[in-house]
Amino acid sequence: MPANTPKPVAASAIDKHVYKVFPNDMNAQNTVFGGMIMAKCDRLALVVAERHSASVCVTAAVDSIHFRAPAKGNDTLLFNLSLNRNWGSSMEIGARVEAENSYTGEVRHILSAYFTFVALDEDGKPTQVPDVLPETGEQERRHADAGIRREARLAMRNQIADKNRVV
Ligand SMILES: CC(C)(COP(=O)(O)OP(=O)(O)OC[C@H]1O[C@@H](n2cnc3c(N)ncnc32)[C@H](O)[C@@H]1OP(=O)(O)O)[C@@H](O)C(=O)NCCC(=O)NCCS
DSSP states (O other): OOTTOOEEGGGTOEEEEEEEOOGGGBOTTSBBOHHHHHHHHHHHHHHHHHHHHSSEEEEEEEEEEEEOSOOBTTOEEEEEEEEEEEOSSEEEEEEEEEEEOTTTOOEEEEEEEEEEEEEEOTTSOBOOOOOEEOOSHHHHHHHHHHHHHHHHHHHHHHHHHHHHOOO
């Protein structure tokens, strides 16, 4: 298959990756340490980016991390990640983490976040990635929403650069 053949979202997505919470995952508040959840999301988002691009990828930016509810001792965390959209060398990956009480089956939404990864060539330079193909209504919505977020990111970057430009 040529390297630039478009790929469906499902080809790189991670669905319900399970992590069982143990006592060493807790913070002083006796809820799950948020930094551990963020680090696991970053690692799994990397896998999504590298599956899609078939290249070494690096985290360029993380934005909109929202902790919606605390995860508790003995919860089972469920990590869901998928590629929302690609541009040139960059890709936005959405992460949604849920906490399952495996005794009752109750599931709570814990975290939502968006990661931007950049694919690199053998010289460590940004390289073009294949287009991602949204196939469901939900994937189409995420694809469109990612465009709005990218515009907002670029607008903010330009606004700050303009403000700091020496005249
Ligand atoms: C990410 C990195 C490779 C971008 O390199 P660069 O020389 O700035 O490249 P460019 O300006 O050509 O940008 C390349 C792409 O990255 C995107 N990008 C760069 N910085 C970004 C940022 N902060 N947020 C979102 N996207 C960003 C650009 O929009 C561009 O996207 P496109 O190709 O889809 O249009 C470089 O900044 C880097 O190596 N950063 C450190 C990464 C790292 O160490 N991560 C932690 C460990 S994995």
